[in-house]
Amino acid sequence: MREIQGASSLTDQVVQAVREAVLSGELKAGELYSAYQLAERLKISRTPVREALLRLAEAGMVRFERNRGFRVLKRDPQEIVEVFHLRLLLEVPAAGLAARNADDTLVAALRQELDAMRAMADGGDDARFMRHDRQFHQLLLLAGGNARLAAVVDGLRDTTTTLGTSTVGRSRNLWEIAAEHEPVLAAVTARDPDAAMSALRAHITHTADLLVGQLTDEAGTPLSPAQAELLGRPGPPAGR
Amino acid sequence: MREIQGASSLTDQVVQAVREAVLSGELKAGELYSAYQLAERLKISRTPVREALLRLAEAGMVRFERNRGFRVLKRDPQEIVEVFHLRLLLEVPAAGLAARNADDTLVAALRQELDAMRAMADGGDDARFMRHDRQFHQLLLLAGGNARLAAVVDGLRDTTTTLGTSTVGRSRNLWEIAAEHEPVLAAVTARDPDAAMSALRAHITHTADLLVGQLTDEAGTPLSPAQAELLGRPGPPAGR
């Protein structure tokens, strides 16, 4: 018996639809929209639309403004920095635990996702690529033994996904990103926690740099020293 | 001009009410309830009740069962371990950053919260004590420079708060808990990141032990080695 459950609810579908609309630029950040019109456009009632927006509001993607509408929030560099700081703090140690506890099933599953990522990179299919990327990280995090940690990181990805796909020179980056997962997988295969941690740290840091660069190019405001420190100093300052 | 905004919504009030009801034992974990009846009991319509429950469901406090009702979820040791593992990963480094960046305003604010905690411990006022405890941690985390990190931790506390207040021999523990904050404050005052981190680590670990002990006493199932490892090995294995 399979669980269906997740895909069924109209609310869930709207959440997905709004995410994609923001990604595709159909809904622009900073702009004001109405749940009324959105419901009409989707040919459903206002209730599931509202509930979906409430969920997205809690995730920080939109904000309700009483009697005016809802606003798609802008992502500023500060936010990206914060999200990736969190990801470093959480994913790096989790990868270490995963490498320590790894079994062959995990290694095989990770390999499969990585292969899939490469295939999607060839095809230039951003969306599918991201799905497999995400799945790769999820597998790793779950293997770390903390399901809630995996859930938190998954939520964090939602907030950054809002940015992505500047659709420019993307396919080359896809290959680079896929390549960065290889050392992680190798370390897990070798059951080497330290190597897994540093490989993942490099990967996440690089991803952050790409996104931050993309945003600072647009906005023209460079990163503050304090922001840079969050990304450069993921763990306890370690050195005394 | 002051922002009011937050406290107004009926939905928010219901969220608060349900949290308190779970705490007070009015709503029992594992039991099945209906949004219908809850709305009737609160003398409001079903919509805000439903929206509040949806928010709590996302936070992992309740779960909807289609056409049956919603269930208040049981907290098992595994979950507590996961939450505190996360708190160690997030709060400890944040405390280090806070100590590094601390200014006198922060120190004064922390001192104030700690004093308030002691006063509430004297009065045996659990609820208020927890508010100041929470505020102490929030101040520290925000000083770490990552607002989102602070928000995530705040959410984590929500899920554990569901447990608390076994109301037994509590007042003595309140004093102990307050005392554990003293070294943290001292380290921040001295701008000593390492000391702040180890003090906070000790505090969080101790809190986790108390809660886990409370649960294992009830359930009789001791912690698995894997679970213990999550709490004992907060950061990157460090050595090496």
Place this chain on the structure above:
DNA sequence: CGGTCGCATGTAGCATGCTACCTGTCAAGG
């Protein structure tokens, strides 16, 4: 011509109607 106020418009938030469906019960049939 500049400033104020009333009003039309549109929205979030709340209340309520409606439907499909899950579950427990109980009676009929083996």
Place this chain on the structure above:
DNA sequence: CCTTGACAGGTAGCATGCTACATGCGACCG
């Protein structure tokens, strides 16, 4: 006595009605 199946009760999920209110615009007044 056990199995089966119709049925009543109750729920989540969705649709829709209703209200207070925030805003922009234009008329009216100074």
